[in-house]
Structure formats: structure tokens, C-alpha cells
Amino acid sequence: MTHASALQSLLRAVKPLAASMSINEVADLFLAAEHRAFLSLPVVDENNRPLGLVSRATLQDIFMQRFGRDLRGRHPVGEVMNDAPLIVSLEASLEEASKQVTAQLQYPITEDFVLIDAQGGYCGLGTVLDLLKAMEARVAQRNRVLRQALVDLKESQAQLLQSEKMASLGQMVAGVAHELNTPLGYVKNNVQLLRELSEPLFELAAAQARLGQCLNDPDCDEASLSQALQAAEQARQQAAPELLAEDLQQLYGDTLYGLEQIAELVVGLKDFARLDRAMSEEVDLNDCIRSALLIARNHIKDKAEVVQQLGELPRIACAPSQINQVLLNLLTNAAQAIDGKGRIQIRSWADAQGIHLSLQDNGRGMPPEVMAKIFDPFFTTKPVGQGTGLGLSISYKIVQDHGGQIRVASEPGRGTRFLVSLPLPATAAMKRSA
Known part of the structure; x- marks a missing residue:
């Protein structure tokens, strides 16, 4: 439906009045069946240009006065019409018409609004109630479209996540x-x-x-x-x-x-995937590091020497397979960032704030403009077909879902360092209660 046809559907073909008609004649017209749904009637000049609107409420105020009908009933209606009515062009969109009407609307609502053509000629009346119903229908339609778009987006996101998992699984296998x-x-x-x-x-x-x-x-x-x-x-x-x-x-x-x-x-491999264990369990994250290193060994062994500095860690509740996925992604990215033979240093330690895992390489590094986007979905510096741009985005979401943080520091030519921090159970409980 086009904008013009949307307003055309609101158009009420109401025969206009002449300014010379008496107030009594117009009052009788308000009693006619075809006019009972209207709050006002239009007045036009000899060229069919709108002059104003005569409100039912205005006439009622006159007739409520003592001898009002007798004293003023014979006067021309032009004396009591509103000469600054709401005028809306049929060329306007439904949204524009709604914005224009609501901006000038006065409460209580006592008048309708005039619809004119492109040349300014009177076409008919529109009622605020019809406009609100049309806008409600438009909003409902858009809500349906948005709901469907959200469903499609979630399905696409699930497919992309599955694609990234399958790509990671392919590399791992x-x-x-x-x-x-x-x-x-x-x-x-x-x-x-x-x-x-x-x-x-x-x-x-x-x-x-x-x-x-x-x-x-x-x-x-x-x-x-x-x-x-x-x-x-x-x-x-x-x-x-x-x-x-x-x-x-x-x-x-x-x-x-x-x-x-x-x-x-x-x-x-079984420990890495945690196929025979619960989705969430208490683990030593050092075991996750060793498991990820074992799975990533083929990607790393010809690229870098791995230096492990693993401290004593308390066991924490997490989804080990998801943490393993994060570590495998970081290890694989570190190996791919190294030209020739390099070095990957992995450290782990615990403090009062939580458990921290640091993974540092001496690879190519990243400029600030790249580093600012690495957690954005679909962002990748790899050639087309060699990366989905979802690995770090998924890793960020996994760490975030565990109540933790993942941060990065990098400098071109000197390498990159990722720091994954997960809260201890007591720390996480204090954050939730704060």
C-alpha cells in the first residue's frame, strides 16, 4: 500500500458547507445519519478551498445558552467556524499525517481534520479515531515483520555459530x-x-x-x-x-x-569436549589449558615454542568444553599470527578478584584500528574463505556468559596478549548481590 492510498483509505467523503449557511441549518445537518460519526463539518469557498471547520461542540455551547438558538441561529456559520483547522495533504505518508495531527491536536478532541489534494482543494474529512486505528494496524504489521525478522536473525545466528563450530571442529579434527x-x-x-x-x-x-x-x-x-x-x-x-x-x-x-x-x-580429545561430563562442573582451568594444548599441538609445534607458567588455581564451576573452545581459538590465532618460528607464553594465576589466564605471542601484532574490532562478529583479517570472523566474537560471549572478561593488548611487530579473567564463586556472588 502506497502512502497516498493509506490516507485515501481514511478519507470520508463529506459534502462541504458554504460559509453563508446559517448556524441552525448546520445544526440540523449534524443530526443527519450520515454526519453522526463526525465531530465537525468542513466549510469551503467557491473554489473548493477549505475555509475552516464547524465543531459540533461549538454549536452545542451556543444552544446551551439561554435563547442561544433564537438569538444566534440565523447568523452565518462562518462566524463560529474554526478558521485554522487541521489540514493534511493526501500526498503525506501515514506516519507524517499522524505526526502532524498529534502535534497540533488539542484535548478534548472536538474536531476532525481536513484532507486536501496536491492543489490544495478540499477532498474530504479524516477522523482521529480512523487515523489511530490505521497507525495501530501499521504498528501491528511492523511488529509482525520485526518478530519474523528476529526469528530469522536468531536462526541465522544459530547457523553461523554452528558453521563456526564446524569450522573449528574441522581444524581440530x-x-x-x-x-x-x-x-x-x-x-x-x-x-x-x-x-x-x-x-x-x-x-x-x-x-x-x-x-x-x-x-x-x-x-x-x-x-x-x-x-x-x-x-x-x-x-x-x-x-x-x-x-x-x-x-x-x-x-x-x-x-x-x-x-x-x-x-x-x-x-x-574426550577431556577437551567433555563428552561424558556435565555441561557445568568444577574444574581446574590448568587442565583446560593442557587439554587445549594437546588438541592444538599440530597447529603450534612447527610455529612456536610453548612456555607454560601455570600457577596453583582453585577449582571453579564452568562449562569446560566452552572454556576449551576459547583457549583453542586463542592458541590457533596465536600460531597463525607468527611468521617463521615464534614463542607462545601461557600463564595462569589466581588472586582476590578471580582466576586469570594470559596467552601472549610474539607474532605480527595488530594496529589499534584492527584491535578495536576483533570482537565484532564477522570481522576478520584473514583472506576470504579462511575465516568466518566469529571465533573471537563467540569467545567473548562465552567468557561474558561466565561472568568474566577477555581483554587484549597488541602492538604491531611485537605481538599480542589476551587476558581471560573469570570470577571466583564468592566474587561472583558479591557482584550479583551488589
Whole structure:
């Protein structure tokens, strides 16, 4: 619906009055059925230009006076009309008309408003009640649109968050897969070597079994016995069991070490995701740091030396998988900010205000204009297709939801430092009660 048609729907086709009509004639018109819904009637000149409005309330005041109808009823209505009525152009929008009417409206409401065309000619009357109903309908319509937009926005936000989680999961899985491939590789090689070394032993066992059968067989002649003895000796020399013991022990040891590494990664991955634990539990944040370092090891090991300075921390209630997500994001960003071989320093400590985790790198750093935007959704300095710009935004929200703060300091060429602070239970309780 266009602006003009919106006001057109409010237009009441009321026949205008001439200024020469008497007050009594106009009063009779107010009693007519077609005029009962109106507070006033329009007066126009010979060129159909609005001169004013005659209010029902004004005529009632006159007729309430003693002999008012007889004394003034024959006077022209032009004497009692309001010559400065509310005039609204049909070209105005519904909002503009509402603003104009409400700005000039006087209470109690005793008049309607005049609608004119682009040339200033009288078109009809509009009532304040109709205007309010139209505005109410417009507001209701916009509320519906806004509600739907909010639903769509929440769905889009959920999809974007899921996309960021899947992107982080993809990076994490790629890193874990690479870490698993190394021990799996030499476990597989060791198993193949064990199979190759075991085959001569199986052949030796088979030759010795044939020799045993020959010795226990009364019909075995000397030639067959000699042949069985010779075959067993050849198999023994080929297997060389006295030389295999040390090799087998080393292979078993290496294989068990590789399996232990795989088990460590699996346990670390489970601890990182907290798949078998409650959404919120009391944890030592140092464990979260170690878990995140294990998962991020593939991203970091060729980029930076990690220096850990972890202090003794009290256990706090939090969602460990979410804190792990924050730490993994910060570690990954730190590694990506380093050109060549660098250094990442991780510190943790507790004081009266809470628990603090500091992660500092000596990478490229950021200028102030970039640092001011890093927590904004969709902001990224990475090439197109290599980052969603949601990692730090999600991290900021996670820390904020835990009642904490995440701050950053950076300088181009010197690196970046993130500080995550989470309140202790007593501190959080005092903040809530304050």
C-alpha cells in the first residue's frame, strides 16, 4: 500500500458547507445519519478551498445558552467556524499525517481534520479515531515483520555459530588426525615387521612338528628322519630365535608407546569436549589449558615454542568444553599470527578478584584500528574463505556468559596478549548481590 492510498483509505467523503449557511441549518445537518460519526463539518469557498471547520461542540455551547438558538441561529456559520483547522495533504505518508495531527491536536478532541489534494482543494474529512486505528494496524504489521525478522536473525545466528563450530571442529579434527597418524604409522610398521619376523618362527614350529611326528612313527625310516632333522635345523637357522628376542622386545616396546600416545590423544580429545561430563562442573582451568594444548599441538609445534607458567588455581564451576573452545581459538590465532618460528607464553594465576589466564605471542601484532574490532562478529583479517570472523566474537560471549572478561593488548611487530579473567564463586556472588 502506497502512502497516498493509506490516507485515501481514511478519507470520508463529506459534502462541504458554504460559509453563508446559517448556524441552525448546520445544526440540523449534524443530526443527519450520515454526519453522526463526525465531530465537525468542513466549510469551503467557491473554489473548493477549505475555509475552516464547524465543531459540533461549538454549536452545542451556543444552544446551551439561554435563547442561544433564537438569538444566534440565523447568523452565518462562518462566524463560529474554526478558521485554522487541521489540514493534511493526501500526498503525506501515514506516519507524517499522524505526526502532524498529534502535534497540533488539542484535548478534548472536538474536531476532525481536513484532507486536501496536491492543489490544495478540499477532498474530504479524516477522523482521529480512523487515523489511530490505521497507525495501530501499521504498528501491528511492523511488529509482525520485526518478530519474523528476529526469528530469522536468531536462526541465522544459530547457523553461523554452528558453521563456526564446524569450522573449528574441522581444524581440530585435522590436527588430531595428523597427531594420530604419526604413532599409527610406526605401530603399523612395527606390526608388519612382527609379522615378517614371525613367519620363520611359524615355519620352524611346523618343521619341528614334522620331526616330532617322524620320531613317534615306528614306520619312519632313517632317510625320512634325516630329512626331517635337516629341515628343522634349516628352519631354526633361518628363524634365529636367539637373535629375535631383543628385536621383538624393542618392537613390542615401540608399539606399546605408540598405542599409549594414541590413547593419550583420545583421552585428551574426550577431556577437551567433555563428552561424558556435565555441561557445568568444577574444574581446574590448568587442565583446560593442557587439554587445549594437546588438541592444538599440530597447529603450534612447527610455529612456536610453548612456555607454560601455570600457577596453583582453585577449582571453579564452568562449562569446560566452552572454556576449551576459547583457549583453542586463542592458541590457533596465536600460531597463525607468527611468521617463521615464534614463542607462545601461557600463564595462569589466581588472586582476590578471580582466576586469570594470559596467552601472549610474539607474532605480527595488530594496529589499534584492527584491535578495536576483533570482537565484532564477522570481522576478520584473514583472506576470504579462511575465516568466518566469529571465533573471537563467540569467545567473548562465552567468557561474558561466565561472568568474566577477555581483554587484549597488541602492538604491531611485537605481538599480542589476551587476558581471560573469570570470577571466583564468592566474587561472583558479591557482584550479583551488589
